[in-house]
Amino acid sequence: MKRRSGILIYGDLVESSGITAESDLHGRLSLLEAQFSGETGDANFTIWKGLDEIMLFAGNWNYAMSSILLIQEMLHPFKYRYEVMPINDIEKGKPIHKLTNPEFAIIADRMARLKETELLINMEDENNAKLIETSGLVLNLLLLRKGEFTTNQMQQYRLHKKGLNQKEIAKELSVSQQSVSKTLNQIQFNSIATIEERLLNLFTDGTN
DSSP, X not given: OOEEEEEXXXXXXXXXXXXXXXXXXXXXXXXXXXXXXXXXXXXXXXEOSSTTEEEEEESSHHHHHHHHHHHHHHHTTSOEEEEEEEEEEXXXXXXXXXXXXXXXXXXXXXXXXXXXXXXXXEEOOXXXXXXHHHHHHHHHHHHHHHHTOOHXXXXXHHHHHTTOOHHHHHHHHTOOHHHHHXXXXXXXXXXXXXXXXXXXXXXXXXOO
16 A cells, blocks of 8 residues: 655644533534545544544645644634644555554653643654744744634634635624724734744645
8 A cells, every 4th residue: 555654733622621512612623524534635634532632644744734723723712732743654545543653652642741831732853853843833822822812803813814805704794894904903913824824834835
């Protein structure tokens, strides 16, 4: 069977107590699963050991980081922490939950250590150590800042990020354009979106 390498993302819910019978987390995770299964690239997403643990296999670092940002935006206000590392010899077409790669034990140990810190993400790659470490710190700040958004602020952030202008967002959410403008200014949309864009531009689509 053809094998490939990529980036393994392990996400763990910060507060599992937030999951209740009325929670819509399961529905959101299902939407995420559908989102990634519909990708034409190297996507492989799974709910791991219950709703509080997820895993994703991404084809490169650019896709891995953009996926983490998407996961946060789609699951907000549920907060996850992430361990991210390269993974080798993936059997193409085989689901994550059926893989036996040694990286799974390593990333689980790293997650245990991450939980002892205030960080939301740890990224490691010995082949690009300094670049990945620095990018991880920037991504951690982005996750922390966006994690403070209200549900309404995140909704407007996502719509504007998708390309909708203020007038279109106002119509979509049945609010005034003035309200949208105020919200986007409050959350410093332009600054955050620019940082995200520059961070992802550090990596070409072929960076592994």
